[in-house]
Amino acid sequence: MSPTANWSYPTSIRFGAGRIAELPGACTAAGITRPLLVTDKGLAGLEITERALEILDTAGLGRAIFSEVDPNPNEKNLAAGVKAYRDGGHDGVIAFGGGSGLDLGKMVAFMAGQTRPVWDFEDIGDWWTRADADAIAPNIAVPTTAGTGSEVGRASVITNSATHEKKIIFHPKVLPAIVIADPELTVGMPKAITAGTGLDAFAHCVEAFSSPHYHPMSHGIALEGMRLVIENLPRAYDTPGDIEARANMMSAAAMGATAFQKGLGAIHAMSHPVGAIWGTHHGTTNAVCMPAVLELNAPVIAERFDRAAGYLGIDGGFDGFRKFVDDFNARFAIPGKLSDLGATGDRIDDLVAMALRDPSCGGNPVELTEANMRALFEAAI
Secondary structure: OOOEEOOOOOOOOEEOHHEEEEEEEEHHHHHHOOEEEEHHHHHHHOOHHHHHHHHHHHOOOOOOOEEOOOOEEHHHHHHHHHHHHHHHOOOEEEEEOOOHHHHHHHHHHHOOOOOHHOOOHHHOOOOHOOHHHHOOOOOOEEEOOOOOOOOOOOOEEEOOOOOOOEEEEOOOHHHEEEEEEOOOOHHOOOHHHHHHHHHHHHHHHHHHHHOOOOOHHHHHHHHHHHHHHHHHHHHHHHOOOHHHHHHHHHHHHHHHHHHHOOOOOOOHHHHHHHHHHOOOOOOHHHHHHHHHHHHHHHHHHHHHHHHHHHHHHOOHHHHHHHHHHHHHHHHHOOOOOHHHHHOOHHHHHHHHHHHHHOOOHHHHOOOOHHHHHHHHHHOOO
C-alpha cells in the first residue's frame, strides 16, 4: 500500500498515488483560473504531461503549456517563459517536472510581475526585499522525479548563460502554495534518472545532517531522509513499478529540501559549477563528489555519523558510512570521477573560484579555502 497523508509543513502538500486528479481543486484553492503549465522539453510530450493538461482542460482551465526549459535552466528560458505567461494573460503557474521544470516554473511566477533583472534577487543578504511581493503570482508544484525537492523550496537555481554560473534566486513567496506529490508520476523515469535524482535527495540529507548550523528539526528530518533513501532507492531502481518505494523516495526528496534549510556544503559548491560548465546531471554530480567531501569533513562530522550509522542500518560508524557511500554509488552505476562525466582538469582554476563564490560553502562543517577546494576538485576529477 502507498502511504497517503495531508501535510502543511513546510507548505500544503497533497501526497499520495492518484492525487494528480486534484489539480483543478488545487488551482481553485490557490486562486488560479488561467494556469500556465511550465515543464521541460523532455517531459512535454510524455503521457503524464498530457494527462495533467487533459485534467486541466476538462475542468475548464485550458491546456496552456511552456516547455522551452533546458536541463540547467537559464535566464533566456526564463525570459521566454515570462513572455509566454504575459502574452497568455495567465494568473498563476503549475511548475511540473524535475528540478529544471520546477525551478523555472517558480521563477516565471516570481518574475512575471517584476521590473528588475532576475540577478537582483540572488540569495545574498536581504536582496529578496527588492522584489515587489504583491506582484508575485501563485504557483503549484507537481514533482515528477524524487530528488531535487524544489517543490518545497523558496528558491530556484538559474544558470547565467554568459558566465556559466549557477545562481540561487530567493524569495519567501516563491514557495509553492500547494504541492501535489503523486508517486505514480515518477514510475516512468529511466533507471539512470531514478538513481541520479534519488542520490540528489541523499546528498541533500547528508549535507544538511553534516552542517554545523543549529536547526534540530531539519537535523532530524535529514536523518530520516537518509534512511528512506537507503531503504527505498534500490527498490525503486530495481522494480520501477513499486509504488510504495516511489512514495517513500518522493517523501525523502521533499525532506532533503526541507532539511537543507540547515545548510548545504562542499558537495553542492562543487556540483554547481561542474553542472554549469559541462551540463552534467546535478544529482549524479553530487554523488561523484560526495566521497571526497566526506573525507575532508571527517574530523568534524565523524562523531555524529558514528551515532547515526546504527539507525541507518550501517555497521562501523562513520568509516562504515563512507564505505557504504562508495558501494551505494557503485550499485547504481555512478561514475567514480568527474572526468567520467566530461569534466576536465584544465578548468580547475575556474571551478575553484566559482565554488568558493557559491552560497553552499557557508554550510560546510570545515571552512572552505582555495587550497582545500582545489584538493577536492583534484581528488574528484
